[in-house]
């Protein structure tokens with residue numbers, strides 16, 4: 001499926017178009033022009049009224065027809081405009097492998113599609129993986145989707161080290177050494193401890209891929225927060241893209257990530273912050289959905 005469409009070409013064309021446009025003027029000017037345009041429009045009426053008008057306009061439009069119809073109308077308009085090139089539907093809907101919900105609910109078959117709302121709700125953190133490795137071009141695509149995350153100043157601070165095949169050994173060794181250093185494993189342990197270490201190592205080696213995600217540490221705490229937030233958005237984008245491919249991930253933040261010698265063992269500079277280690281592979285079992293708190297309990301509309 002993916003071999004038939006040229007996502008890379010489309011993407012490259014778009015990004016070079018963007019770069020060409022940006023080359024015309026410095027980023028600051030572009031920003032100023034945009035915000036002054038907004039300010040001019042807003043000058044017509046107070047911001048509060050604008051907000052209210054927007055929400056009531058939406059409500060009025062929605063009252064005319066159900067949300068699904070509105071969606072369909074939009075996508076057919078898009079398809080007509082793009083008749084010259086592969087339709088957008090190929091980019092937003094991804095063909096996936098067989099996935100069976102633990103409760104027998106959702107069953108997705110190869111060739112079926114998953115839209116963003118399905119991906120958001122059905123994605124589960126994966127704790128058990130099949131041994132089959134995920135092809136590198138699929139992993140690359142997943143993180144390419146990840147990189148469409150919002151990122152302040154377009155810094156795209158994320159870096160990924162993918163440990164797989166024999167490459168997992170160095171990661172697992174570094175993890176076990178770190179656990180000994182920080183006292184999670186008794187370094188003077190006898191046979192029992194050695195057995196436990198062996199079983200921990202095997203557990204980690206059985207996971208097809210481990211993606212260590214890191215980013216440069218900024219001296220400025222505000223920039224550091226922004227970068228961490230961007231990297232988190234990147235990770236979640238990648239998780240959702242993976243899910244749409246039928247691939248599971250487990251986002252982990254574990255004590256070894258805070259051990260400076262762990263990074264050193266993996267030749268990751270001390271100027272980098274390790275944000276997460278993602279365990280990746282085809283799910284052997286999909287965990288039960290954990291209900292979420294009704295967002296209405298957390299959402300406040302402030303209208304005046």
Ligand SMILES: Cc1cc2nc3c(=O)[nH]c(=O)nc-3n(C[C@H](O)[C@H](O)[C@H](O)COP(=O)(O)O)c2cc1C
Nearest residue numbers: 123124125126250251252253254276287288289290
């Ligand atoms: C920043 C972050 C760190 C996490 N670290 C771990 C972890 O170390 N071990 C783990 O089992 N799950 C970890 N998780 C996964 C959560 O436990 C999981 O997302 C949560 O239980 C909800 O389940 P779901 O993702 O299947 O909806 C982490 C999630 C986030 C966002």
